[in-house]
Each structure stands twice: as structure tokens, then as C-alpha cells.
Amino acid sequence: MANIKEHLLNTLEELATEDLKMFQWHLTNNVEDDKHIPKSRLEKADRHDTVDNMVQKYGQIGAVEITLDILKKMNNNQLAEELRTKVKNN
Template sequence: MGEDELLNTLEDLGEEDFTKFKWFLQQPDSLQGFPSIRRGRLQTTNCWDTVDLMVQTYRLPGAVEVTRKVLEKIHRNDLVQRLSESSSGAEGQSQEEET
């Protein structure tokens, strides 16, 4: 799982869902175990800037986990599923191709 998968996931959000996504990143109590990101840092960010901020704040594994949590909160379980498949499915696919 890399930053490019996170970017692809955020790019699949509509404008309203992306705004909600960033709102949850700003809420101190919404991401148990993870710090919030200040509103001023997120206010004018686009998808790739948001991914960069999340990786800087949470490191890559944390950014993936935070993305999953927020996607669940905004009821985008389709993207949660796809994110889970891309993070665990890459290894499985290469093993399946060899068989």
C-alpha cells in the first residue's frame, strides 16, 4: 500500500464527501489514537496535499488506518473495501499468479 492508493481513494470522493473527510481529520475526538490536523492546514488542500499532510502527521500505515476510519464515518464502505483489498490483495494476487 502506497501513497498512490491513498490518492486514488481520495480522488474517488465527490466534493461533498471530500469536504466531510477533511472535516473529520480536524476533529480532536473523531480519530481515536490519532491527533487531529489543524483546520488552517487542511482548509485549501486538494487530494494530493491532503495525502501528504496525512503521511507527514501519521506516517503511511497510520494514514491508511485513518483513511479507513474516516471513510467508515462518511459511509463510504465501498472505498474502505477497495482500500482493504489493495493493501492485502497485492500479496495474494502475486501468489495466485504464480500458481
């Protein structure tokens, strides 16, 4: 059974490189001021680093919630629903 970090990583692996950049942009710009991740921490971050930064900043459940919100903003509802289902069944 995969853990939440693995589910998050698998979700980000489904994003094309440009979509990952947009996802990271949302983490640095569209999250409340006290909850955003500084640009410097995501500037050269790959998918693994992005997941680690999110879990460190928001906790596992918070990272899932932020991911779901951002995926919806990016109109990637199918991927969001797949993540929601995986985490729910975990």
C-alpha cells in the same frame, strides 16, 4: 505496483468535492486531539495535499487506518474495502 500514497490518492479521487470536505472535517475534528490535523493545513488542501498531510502526521500505515475509519464513518464501506484490498495486495 502502486505505493500506499498512490492508493490513498486514488481513494480520495473517488470522493466528490463535498465528500472530500467531509473527510477533511473528520481529520480535523474527529481524530484524537494529539492526532488531529490543524484546520489551517487542510483549509485549501486538494487531494494531493491531504494525502501528504496524512502521511506526514500518521505515517503510511497510520494514514491508511485513519482513512478506513473515516470512510466507514461516512458510510462509504465499499471504498474502504477497496482500499483495504489494494493495500493488502501491495
